[in-house]
Amino acid sequence: MQRLVMLRLRSNNFSGHIPIEITWLLSIRILDLANNTFSGVMPRSLANLKALTTTVVALDIKENPFRELYEYETFSSAGRYNNDSLSLVIKGQVLEYRENAIYLMSIDLSCNGLTGQIPEEIGSLLRLVNLNLSSNFLSGNIPYKIGNLQSLESLDLSNNQLSGEIPPGLSDLTSLSYLNLSYNNLSGRITSGHQLDTLKTDDPASMYIGNPGLCGHPLPNACPRDQPAQEDPARWHEDDSTQMDFHLGLTVGFLAGLWIIFCGILFKKAWRYAYFKTFDKLYDKVHVFFVVTWSETQVHRETEGVFVF
Structure with missing residues (x-):
């Protein structure tokens, strides 16, 4: 065959x-x-x-x-x-x-x-x-x-x-x-x-x-x-957790610092006097600045009025 x-x-x-x-x-x-x-x-x-x-x-x-x-x-x-x-x-x-x-x-x-x-x-x-x-x-x-x-x-x-x-x-x-x-x-x-x-x-x-x-x-x-790269949901969750921890720590630190300053002013007389003295000086400077500025503005306006007349 x-x-x-x-x-x-x-x-x-x-x-x-x-x-x-x-x-x-x-x-x-x-x-x-x-x-x-x-x-x-x-x-x-x-x-x-x-x-x-x-x-x-x-x-x-x-x-x-x-x-x-x-x-x-x-x-x-x-x-x-x-x-x-x-x-x-x-x-x-x-x-x-x-x-x-x-x-x-x-x-x-x-x-x-x-x-x-x-x-x-x-x-x-x-x-x-x-x-x-x-x-x-x-x-x-x-x-x-x-x-x-x-x-x-x-x-x-x-x-x-x-x-x-x-x-x-x-x-x-x-x-x-x-x-x-x-x-x-x-x-x-x-x-x-x-x-x-x-x-x-x-x-x-x-x-x-x-x-x-x-x-x-x-x-x-x-x-x-x-396929286009896709963000991992677990990574997003991790980033959100990290950002939340950062803001929480920032808030707690701010409140803790504020409380320390308040306690220092409350219990230490020298700190309290220095604080209020500094506050009074700052208040006086701001008050004088606004009064002088307002006076100069008024004088300038009156001068312009006389010149126009």
């Missing part, structure tokens, strides 16, 4: 681990095991799928399952295409493909019970166009090497238990036209820029909903460093 180019076993009742022998199919281009009950971890030997890497050679005409060759036709002839079609889930919808399906390069393991991490080796499948691992129990971080998949057009990792930050390399996938990372445990700032800003422009938040730890555009919750 080394020449097998499509393996589609979706919507059956297959269970157990995904056979590692599948990764020995060097010519496989479409691997569809979705909607089964496979469990366990994803095979780490995905790099063996040579048709999904840059080492693949051009597809031979006789390897296209949609082309029929008859006994009287040679492999160099055009042959004929049959009317068969292939349904594939890509970009969030079911699409029908015919003879051009052979160029799709797709892995669909969605709707199973797969656990563990997404293997780093998936970053070596440079010709992969569609990767759908949604609705499993995958955990751990999204591999940073996923940013190497420059041919990737559709990536669906929704409804898993993935954690950590979104790899910044996703913004460099210039062919990406569909992304779904919703309903995981991802955290941190949402990667933006380049291709990611062009996806789902009508509702970009739907790509990330269900991840309470994510922040930043297009989600409504801002990242901590984006």
Whole structure:
């Protein structure tokens, strides 16, 4: 089966681990095991799928399952295409493909019970166009090497238990036209820029909903460093308490000083005489000042009256 180019076993009742022998199919281009009950971890030997890497050679005409060759036709002839079609889930919808399906390069393991991490080796499948691992129990971080998949057009990792930050390399996938990372445990700032800003422009938040730890555009919750600094209520309370203590101390000190002066005047005769003597002198000075000022004002007014007459 080394020449097998499509393996589609979706919507059956297959269970157990995904056979590692599948990764020995060097010519496989479409691997569809979705909607089964496979469990366990994803095979780490995905790099063996040579048709999904840059080492693949051009597809031979006789390897296209949609082309029929008859006994009287040679492999160099055009042959004929049959009317068969292939349904594939890509970009969030079911699409029908015919003879051009052979160029799709797709892995669909969605709707199973797969656990563990997404293997780093998936970053070596440079010709992969569609990767759908949604609705499993995958955990751990999204591999940073996923940013190497420059041919990737559709990536669906929704409804898993993935954690950590979104790899910044996703913004460099210039062919990406569909992304779904919703309903995981991802955290941190949402990667933006380049291709990611062009996806789902009508509702970009739907790509990330269900991840309470994510922040930043297009989600409504801002990242901590984006929020304006807020005064700590405890600090305000502390400042109010300090200011109140200061005013209370100032009042008590003033009253204490006033009481000491009053007691000194009351019980010390010399202080009392000095106080009233000083008060009398001050009173006399103020009285003389006002009398002189008033007299000068009157004289000035009378002088002005005579001059006018």
